[in-house]
Amino acid sequence: MTGFVGPIETPEDLSKxxxxxxxxxxxxxxxxxxxxxxxIAVGGERLFARLKEIISSGGYNIALVRVGCIGFCKEEPIVxxxxxxxxxxxxxxxxxxxxxxxxxxxxxxxxxxxxxxxxVSSWDHITRTIIYGTGFEQIPDYHDIPFFSRxxxxxxxxxxxxxxxDIDEYIAVGGYQAFVSAVSSRTPEEVIDIVKQSDxxxxxxxxxxxxxxxxxxxxxxxxxxxIVCNADEGDPGAYMNRNExxxxxxxxxxxxxxxxxxxxxxxxxxxxxxxxxxxIERLRKAIDQAREYGLVGENILGTGFSCDIQLATGAGAFxxxxxxxxxxxxxGKTGRPRPRPPRLTDKGxxxxxxxxxxxxxxxxxxxxxTRGAEWYRGIGAKGNTGTKVFSLVGKVENVGMVEVPLGTTxxxxxSEIGNGGAGGKSVKAVQTGGPSGGCIPxxxxxxxxxxxxxxEAGSMMGSGGIVVMDEDTNMVDIARYFINxxxxxxxxxxxxxxxxxxxxxxxxxKVMAGKGTAADLEMLESLSDxxxxxxxxxxxxxxxxxxxxxxxxxxxxxxxxxxxxx
Amino acid sequence: MTExxxxxTVTINKSQYRAEEGxxxxxxxxxxxxxxxxxxYEESLDPYGACRLCMVDHVTCGKRTMMTAxxxxxxxxxxxxxxxxxxxxxxxxxxxxYLSQAPKSDVIxxxxxxxxxxxxxxxxKIVHDDPLGGKCILCGLCVxxxxxxxxGSAIGFINRGPSTVVNTPFFDENPACLxxxxxxxxxxxxxxxxxxxxxxxxxxxxxxxxxxxQECPDxxxxxxxxxxxxxxxxxPDPGIIDELKTLCPACRAKEIAxxxxxxxxQGSVYHG
Ligand SMILES: Cc1cc2nc3c(=O)[nH]c(=O)nc-3n(C[C@H](O)[C@H](O)[C@H](O)COP(=O)(O)O)c2cc1C
Ligand code: SF4
Ligand code: SF4
Ligand code: FES
Numbered sequence: 001m002t003g004f005v006g007p008i009e010t011p012e013d014l015s016k017x018x019x020x021x022x023x024x025x026x027x028x029x030x031x032x033x034x035x036x037x038x039x040i041a042v043g044g045e046r047l048f049a050r051l052k053e054i055i056s057s058g059g060y061n062i063a064l065v066r067v068g069c070i071g072f073c074k075e076e077p078i079v080x081x082x083x084x085x086x087x088x089x090x091x092x093x094x095x096x097x098x099x100x101x102x103x104x105x106x107x108x109x110x111x112x113x114x115x116x117x118x119x120v121s122s123w124d125h126i127t128r129t130i131i132y133g134t135g136f137e138q139i140p141d142y143h144d145i146p147f148f149s150r151x152x153x154x155x156x157x158x159x160x161x162x163x164x165x166d167i168d169e170y171i172a173v174g175g176y177q178a179f180v181s182a183v184s185s186r187t188p189e190e191v192i193d194i195v196k197q198s199d200x201x202x203x204x205x206x207x208x209x210x211x212x213x214x215x216x217x218x219x220x221x222x223x224x225x226x227i228v229c230n231a232d233e234g235d236p237g238a239y240m241n242r243n244e245x246x247x248x249x250x251x252x253x254x255x256x257x258x259x260x261x262x263x264x265x266x267x268x269x270x271x272x273x274x275x276x277x278x279x280i281e282r283l284r285k286a287i288d289q290a291r292e293y294g295l296v297g298e299n300i301l302g303t304g305f306s307c308d309i310q311l312a313t314g315a316g317a318f319x320x321x322x323x324x325x326x327x328x329x330x331x332g333k334t335g336r337p338r339p340r341p342p343r344l345t346d347k348g349x350x351x352x353x354x355x356x357x358x359x360x361x362x363x364x365x366x367x368x369x370t371r372g373a374e375w376y377r378g379i380g381a382k383g384n385t386g387t388k389v390f391s392l393v394g395k396v397e398n399v400g401m402v403e404v405p406l407g408t409t410x411x412x413x414x415s416e417i418g419n420g421g422a423g424g425k426s427v428k429a430v431q432t433g434g435p436s437g438g439c440i441p442x443x444x445x446x447x448x449x450x451x452x453x454x455x456e457a458g459s460m461m462g463s464g465g466i467v468v469m470d471e472d473t474n475m476v477d478i479a480r481y482f483i484n485x486x487x488x489x490x491x492x493x494x495x496x497x498x499x500x501x502x503x504x505x506x507x508x509x510k511v512m513a514g515k516g517t518a519a520d521l522e523m524l525e526s527l528s529d530x531x532x533x534x535x536x537x538x539x540x541x542x543x544x545x546x547x548x549x550x551x552x553x554x555x556x557x558x559x560x561x562x563x564x565x566x
Numbered sequence: 567m568t569e570x571x572x573x574x575t576v577t578i579n580k581s582q583y584r585a586e587e588g589x590x591x592x593x594x595x596x597x598x599x600x601x602x603x604x605x606x607y608e609e610s611l612d613p614y615g616a617c618r619l620c621m622v623d624h625v626t627c628g629k630r631t632m633m634t635a636x637x638x639x640x641x642x643x644x645x646x647x648x649x650x651x652x653x654x655x656x657x658x659x660x661x662x663x664y665l666s667q668a669p670k671s672d673v674i675x676x677x678x679x680x681x682x683x684x685x686x687x688x689x690x691k692i693v694h695d696d697p698l699g700g701k702c703i704l705c706g707l708c709v710x711x712x713x714x715x716x717x718g719s720a721i722g723f724i725n726r727g728p729s730t731v732v733n734t735p736f737f738d739e740n741p742a743c744l745x746x747x748x749x750x751x752x753x754x755x756x757x758x759x760x761x762x763x764x765x766x767x768x769x770x771x772x773x774x775x776x777x778x779x780q781e782c783p784d785x786x787x788x789x790x791x792x793x794x795x796x797x798x799x800x801x802p803d804p805g806i807i808d809e810l811k812t813l814c815p816a817c818r819a820k821e822i823a824x825x826x827x828x829x830x831x832q833g834s835v836y837h838g
Contacts, residue, residue: 317726334723338614338615339613339614339615339634339637487727487728488726488727489726489727490726490727490728491726491727492704492723492725492726492728492729492730493616493704493706494615494616494617494618495616495617495618495660495663495664495667495703495704496618496660496663498704498727498728498730499663499664499666499667499688499728500659500663501727501728502727502728503663503666503688503689506689523687526659527659530656530659530660533632533656534618534621534632534656534660535618536615536616536618
């Protein structure tokens with residue numbers, strides 16, 4: 001699959017691979033099928049097989065590859081076509097019945113007009129701009145599509161364009177350059193400093209400054225350390241991390257390697273849930289290819305720095321995303337949180353200082369190193385720099401993966417990018433931050449999406465799920481849905497979470513059945529308060545948010561259910 | 567001269583106390599007669615922080631944060647308050663939750679009453695044929711001593727969330743159980759039932775696991791699980807001379823007394 005023999009030893013070697021990769025992207029007609037989980041779910045594999053059959057039986061000179069997800073999940077299967085010298089053209093809602101027409105058009109140097117969504121003449125991969133070509137004047141530009149035009153792609157810059165199973169293509173768009181120049185020409189302290197300067201905050205939910213966490217781990221006592229990527233992603237409705245790994249696994253690996261170099265360890269781990277088989281497969285392939293190229297392993301680029309990356313699969317319990325539970329799970333114990341301090345950075349896996357970051361946190365790093373901290377700080381808002389990927393799901397017209405600068409308003413995301421409620425219904429609220437987040441009513445949609453403003457509204461950033469609810473949704477039922485999730489996902493260790501959530505659920509059931517009383521609402525409030533204040537870990541501490549926010553913003557719905565019942 | 571532990575001064579409810587640096591604040595409070603309710607703390611194990619009853623207010627620069635006293639380590643100048651209105655409020659709700667979870671536990675009822683909680687607003691949990699008699703509050707102490715101190719790992723948590731229970735794997739009799747009864751000794755709510763029937767010890771709460779007992783060659787009493795005795799005997803130097811190893815504690819004490827007596831009176835035993 002890869003086109004270069006032997007380890008990469010010098011920056012010149014990297015350039016050679018880049019040329020090989022670029023030729024794969026540009027030098028001959030190419031059909032790329034979006035085959036992340038979303039594309040596969042709507043028949044992408046059948047389409048791919050059909051295309052393959054046609055191309056090979058005809059012996060045509062057309063490259064056929066799998067790519068990741070460009071984010072417009074609603075329009076999948078998405079196919080893009082490159083003809084040398086012409087813009088890349090994105091086709092949408094393609095089925096296997098269209099395969100013949102696609103191949104015929106490509107053979108004639110064109111595209112099947114009825115399936116065209118838009119074209120891309122050049123694409124800024126941030127680390128390297130690719131110019132595809134000119135022509136196809138009648139096709140709308142990528143930036144003319146509202147779903148795309150309001151987004152800023154930094155993390156998802158390669159998603160849907162490059163083949164995630166081919167390291168050459170990642171290198172073609174500038175990949176591994178940041179890592180190679182970091183290990184060969186920067187000290188770990190310099191790397192940490194750049195990340196600190198960028199003000200990058202962890203994308204796993206709490207928003208802790210990433211550079212600072214790296215520094216604390218670097219300075220922790222003990223020379224054996226771990227760097228761990230949290231790819232557990234248990235929030236219902238959230239699939240950003242899955243998509244990032246499926247679409248561009250090398251981006252994560254590069255960020256992780258840079259982190260390992262910065263904190264001073266050769267032991268890196270990715271903790272990923274077993275329910276993500278495709279992401280696991282692509283990560284495995286990516287690690288193997290990086291090893292083949294000498295970017296993972298012993299004495300990388302002859303610098304004396306070594307780093308190996310291992311995958312640990314978890315059985316997919318939501319609580320295993322919590323840092324101390326995750327460490328227990330890696331050690332082979334039941335994933336139950338323990339009290340902090342000690343923090344992982346002091347005493348993590350097997351008692352060693354451990355840095356734990358989210359997938360997307362690592363994905364930000366290569367770009368920050370390439371473009372510089374100042375450039376990065378220019379995106380987003382002060383104290384909330386950079387972009388964030390959200391999965392926009394629920395009762396919204398344009399379901400998909402959305403990347404916007406932090407500080408973008410909910411309205412921009414839901415109304416402009418999401419195009420409002422599905423089927424023209426009006427949107428009532430959104431839930432951000434998964435089960436630990438809260439429901440924000442439509443009248444507060446001018447809220448900027450950043451860590452602080454979401455907290456002020458009673459919700460959370462979480463890992464970036466945005467679930468849209470429309471006029472038909474009963475908000476008490478929504479609260480019940482999330483409490484049901486949190487109750488069954490509670491590890492059972494501490495009483496407020498285990499017992500408190502159970503009783504919260506019982507009361508919500510009673511209210512939904514029309515048997516609630518005013519005293520029940522009071523009880524819901526005081527119980528939620530106790531659970532938040534006294535639970536051992538973040539799961540319990542945040543689980544009551546859906547109840548508290550729906551009580552705050554949609555109290556009349558609770559009251560309606562109560563008065564109906566009496 | 568050996569260096570002793572570093573002593574520090576901490577403040578609890580506005581009074582100052584001396585403490586060893588790194589000691590848990592719960593133990594400092596207990597030693598000084600300050601009452602902080604707790605259910606999952608055991609000195610010989612690492613702090614676990616599960617029962618959440620020992621929450622106190624940690625005061626720093628006028629700001630207060632709630633923390634569990636059992637996981638909080640003494641250091642110079644540390645200040646806590648144990649009965650602020652907030653703490654009392656949260657603690658009461660926790661007690662209500664305990665009363666509903668373990669409605670049969672007199673220990674919990676008494677403890678809750680001591681803190682002014684006599685009723686619960688929550689539905690009481692009723693499980694028919696509960697091997698722990700409606701008394702278990704899942705503090706985890708039994709599981710932890712079995713694993714960390716006895717090395718048995720005979721019991722563990724099953725399920726999660728509100729369906730969590732403690733028992734043997736698959737609710738089967740478990741030969742890994744030594745029958746030592748340490749679990750029952752540490753259980754704060756006396757939930758674990760053990761019964762000796764002749765030469766057999768039945769761990770009634772642990773899926774009826776049966777363990778053979780050793781008979782005392784002197785008095786004929788069954789006094790210790792065979793497996794445990796074997797384990798003790800396999801230790802190279804258990805500190806007991808061979809002849810005494812198999813005796814029950816009462817007979818062993820008698821024999822030791824006799825031999826001490828003998829050696830003191832150089833053989834001239836006086837039978838009185
Ligand atoms: C119940 C619970 C579940 C969590 N799940 C995840 C998760 O799936 N992925 C993740 O990155 N962080 C998750 N977190 C947050 C992590 O514990 C941790 O803060 C994060 O991985 C740190 O990385 P960051 O600093 O890059 O955000 C979870 C936290 C809690 C309390
Ligand atoms: S808050 Fe919930 S998940 Fe966290 S330790 Fe307590 S019971 Fe377990
Ligand atoms: S049986 Fe006793 S010691 Fe074991 S978890 Fe239940 S209450 Fe705690
Ligand atoms: S004794 Fe502190 S939480 Fe149980």
